């Protein structure tokens with residue numbers, strides 16, 4: 001299948017500063033295309049999480065522009081439309097999981113979209129099964145292990161059928177086995193992705209493109225040689 005030349009997500013000349021911290025991002029430009037898995041690395045405090053939050057409109061840029069699926073995003077309504085198609089996995093799963101049980105957490109999004117209870121249950125069970133989390137439906141969310149919570153947060157995002165996945169340090173607190181499982185799950189997904197990761201091996205296996213954020217500038221690194229995935 002041919003890839004579209006239209007970027008799914010585009011950022012132009014993005015600047016951001018925190019009070020007392022000063023400039024975190026300086027004239028950041030970036031575009032994500034279908035089939036890409038772009039890994040962004042950079043030192044602690046470089047501004048990677050800030051960049052992801054700007055992309056989905058959780059923070060507003062002081063200067064510059066975010067485009068989601070061809071649409072310039074200014075208003076909350078426009079960022080809502082972007083977020084409906086671009087799912088963000090937070091760095092800390094506890095920021096994302098707030099219902100008593102796993103099934104309720106995964107159902108929350110579809111119910112919010114207007115699916116009825118049975119439809120939301122069916123969609124949620126299907127996605128949990130896909131992630132190897134069958135049987136976890138009635139487990140208490142806050143009692144899960146770090147790796148299990150990570151998979152549930154991924155389920156809460158994937159159940160919304162996003163076109164783009166935005167993952168903030170998804171391997172945090174995962175052991176090697178859980179990391180390998182997550183890697184296999186991500187490699188099998190058709191979505192374009194932006195991934196922040198400090199994990200060199202994980203990044204090398206996942207990335208179709210590597211970028212580095214340093215001193216507020218986002219620069220391209222040498223290509224990993226990974227092939228773009230076929231989008232079906």
Ligand SMILES: Nc1ncnc2c1ncn2[C@@H]1O[C@H](COP(=O)(O)OP(=O)(O)OP(=O)(O)O)[C@@H](O)[C@H]1O
Nearest residue numbers: 018019021024042043044045046047048049050051
């Ligand atoms: N609300 C805030 N107020 C002031 N400074 C902030 C705020 N949030 C973040 N910062 C600072 O902005 C900088 C960028 O933070 P950010 O979390 O985006 O970095 P990061 O690259 O994701 O770091 P890490 O790899 O450690 O997660 C850091 O110096 C941080 O201390």
